[in-house]
Amino acid sequence: xxxxxxxxxxxxxxxxxxxxxxxxxxxxxxxxxxxxxxxxxxxxxxxxxxxxxxxxxxxxxxxxxxxxxxxxxxxxxxxxxxxxxxxxxxxxxxxxxxxxxxxxxxxxxxxxxxxxxxxxxxxxxxxxxxxxxxxxxxxxxxxxxxxxxxxxxxxxxxxxxxxxxxxxxxxxxxxxxxxxxxxxxxxxxxxxxxxxxxxxxx
Amino acid sequence: xxxxxxxxxxxxxxxxxxxxxxxxxxxxxxxxxxxxxxxxxxxxxxxxxxxxxxxxxxxxxxxxxxxxxxxxxxxxxxxxxxxxxxxxxxxxxxxxxxxxxxxxxxxxxxxxxxxxxxxxxxxxxxxxxxxxxxxxxxxxxxxxxxxxxxxxxxxxxxxxxxxxxxxxxxxxxxxxxxxxxxxxxxxxxxxxxxxxxxxxxx
Numbered sequence: 395x396x397x398x399x400x401x402x403x404x405x406x407x408x409x410x411x412x413x414x415x416x417x418x419x420x421x422x423x424x425x426x427x428x429x430x431x432x433x434x435x436x437x438x439x440x441x442x443x444x445x446x447x448x449x450x451x452x453x454x455x456x457x458x459x460x461x462x463x464x465x466x467x468x469x470x471x472x473x474x475x476x477x478x479x480x481x482x483x484x485x486x487x488x489x490x491x492x493x494x495x496x497x498x499x500x501x502x503x504x505x506x507x508x509x510x511x512x513x514x515x516x517x518x519x520x521x522x523x524x525x526x527x528x529x530x531x532x533x534x535x536x537x538x539x540x541x542x543x544x545x546x547x548x549x550x551x552x553x554x555x556x557x558x559x560x561x562x563x564x565x566x567x568x569x570x571x572x573x574x575x576x577x578x579x580x581x582x583x584x585x586x587x588x589x590x591x592x593x594x595x596x
Numbered sequence: 597x598x599x600x601x602x603x604x605x606x607x608x609x610x611x612x613x614x615x616x617x618x619x620x621x622x623x624x625x626x627x628x629x630x631x632x633x634x635x636x637x638x639x640x641x642x643x644x645x646x647x648x649x650x651x652x653x654x655x656x657x658x659x660x661x662x663x664x665x666x667x668x669x670x671x672x673x674x675x676x677x678x679x680x681x682x683x684x685x686x687x688x689x690x691x692x693x694x695x696x697x698x699x700x701x702x703x704x705x706x707x708x709x710x711x712x713x714x715x716x717x718x719x720x721x722x723x724x725x726x727x728x729x730x731x732x733x734x735x736x737x738x739x740x741x742x743x744x745x746x747x748x749x750x751x752x753x754x755x756x757x758x759x760x761x762x763x764x765x766x767x768x769x770x771x772x773x774x775x776x777x778x779x780x781x782x783x784x785x786x787x788x789x790x791x792x793x794x795x796x797x798x
Contacts, residue, residue, distance in 0.1 A: 505711040512704055512773030523774045524754065529779070530771075549751070550789065557771060557779045558788060564770045566762025569732075572715030572725045576732070577759045586760060 403473050403497045409447050411437040416454045420500030425455060425506065452517050459507065459518070462500055464523075466490060480536035481545065484587055485595045487533075491563055492580035495570070506565050537590075545592050555590065562586055611649050613639040615663050618656045621655055627708065654719050661709065661720070665727075668692060683747065684740035684742060687797045689735075693765055694782035697741030697772070707769050732758045737791075745795050757792065765790055784793055 410512055415437035419428040431453055434444040447456040476483035494501050511522040511577040533556035540546050566579045617639035619625040632653055636646040650656040672692040678685035696703050712725040735758035742748050768781040789797055 450705070455696065458676075471784060502711070503713055505714070506708070509704070509707040509711050509773065512707070526771055526774055526778065551787070554779075554784060554787065557768065558764060558784060561764050561767025561771060561779075561784070562760060565765065565767035566759065568710055568714070568766045569728055569759060570609075571711065572728055576728065577689055577756075577763075581761070582756060584762060585756065587751070 403533060405447075406441070408439065409457075411445060412439060412454070413457050414446055415460065415499075416448075420455065420458055420503050421497070425451070425503055430454075445590050455503070455507065456518055456521065459504065459521075462504075464524050469493075475477075476532045477539055480539035480543075481591070483536040484540075484591065485533065488580060488584050488587065488595055489562075494567070495579055496575075499569070501567055502571055505564070505571060508564070526560070527594035529560050532556075533559055540591060546590060547592055552560070552589050559586070559590075607649075609657075610641065610645070614641060614646060614649055614656070615659050615669070618650075619663060622657065622660055622705050622791075627653070627705055657705070657709065658720055658723065661706065661723075663701035666708075671695075676767055678734045678738035679741055680694075682745075682796065683793070683797070685734065685738040686742075686793065688712075689765075690786055690789065692781060693785050696769070697781055700773070700776075703769055704773055707766070707773060712764070713798050728762070730760050734758075735761055744792060748792060749794055752792050759786070761785075761792075 399594055406443045412433065416428070416433050419433050419436065421430075428451075430444060431441060433454070434441050447459065470486045470493070470521065470584050471483075474483050474486055477513050506520060508522055511518040513519065524544060537552050541552050546552065562577070566577055566582055584595060608735055614635065618630070618635050619637065623637050624630075627778070630653075632646060633643060636643050650659065672688045674684075676685050676688055676772040709720060710724055712718055715721065737750065739754050739757050743754050748754065756766070765781070765785060768779055771779045772781050785798060
């Protein structure tokens with residue numbers, strides 16, 4: 395049993411090393427230009443060893459995106475509860491978007507994959523659909539909580555606001571990725587939220 | 597000379613046939629699943645004949661997107677001048693977005709390509725960057741004209757509004773492509789523009 399546990403632990407570490415190397419490769423060169431051979435070399439695994447853990451570049455990509463979500467959650471959303479403190483949640487969201495402006499490679503990955511995954515047969519389709527459902531739920535909870543506290547401006551209609559704000563974040567990325575000077579993503583989001591919420595976000 | 601002209605005209609027709617077949621194939625199956633062999637067969641050209649006009653699927657895609665822009669311009673924006681009538685321009689924009697909700701394949705193509713093209717080495721990068729510059733200019737002109745006519749609500753800050761509205765349109769497509777029931781793109785855009793412009797859009 396100890397051996398078996400040791401085996402699992404070693405496999406998990408190896409897997410984590412591969413994901414970390416792929417994260418760097420995808421973020422640096424983009425998904426298309428990154429090569430499985432280079433990723434294997436970067437973490438000292440054979441091509442067969444890599445294939446054992448990740449049979450395709452797509453499965454590796456899914457693991458990278460899950461890892462990025464985990465890191466972002468830990469960094470920006472640990473302990474957040476939009477249904478209990480919507481203001482705090484929005485402040486965290488703005489900080490996460492501001493941080494994105496320093497993460498071009500990974501933002502690009504997410505942008506490309508979230509559009510490619512719209513194909514119902516894409517391996518990441520269900521993951522992305524669920525991801526957006528969760529995002530909409532969190533933002534709906536946040537705006538609902540702010541509404542109950544009387545912190546939304548009088549002109550604001552809450553229904554559908556969650557879809558609009560998520561769309562704004564995604565759409566700003568498209569313009570920013572095409573031309574970084576064209577738009578300041580954090581500033582734009584902050585401005586729009588300032589039209590919605592009475593109190594300025596930190 | 598007549599022969600030469602005839603030759604050009606025939607080549608142009610053949611080219612247009614190929615683009616039309618590719619348009620249907622890409623819009624129906626998506627860019628990745630569409631095959632050059634099927635496209636050639638659909639318009640009665642040999643594989644070599646297709647390669648003569650379009651050496652790669654990417655060059656064919658660029659032609660399809662240009663054709664779609666041409667069709668959309670003719671259908672929704674013929675005679676429009678955002679700097680002379682911003683209200684008319686926004687009304688046309690809403691109609692174009694409403695029409696998009698019937699064009700899943702082509703909307704998906706644009707969404708995937710506009711994110712892929714963020715890579716400066718992508719063959720469509722310059723085209724897409726210029727496309728967004730043009731879109732921002734048109735919307736800036738439209739909002740500027742509405743502002744001069746006193747048709748914007750008092751709370752509206754015009755600076756950067758063009759980036760926000762384009763981002764909203766792009767971002768709504770991401771959610772709609774992933775789950776068509778999740779959002780009504782036309783309704784959401786109309787709602788947001790109704791918060792910006794005093795007079796309801798037709």
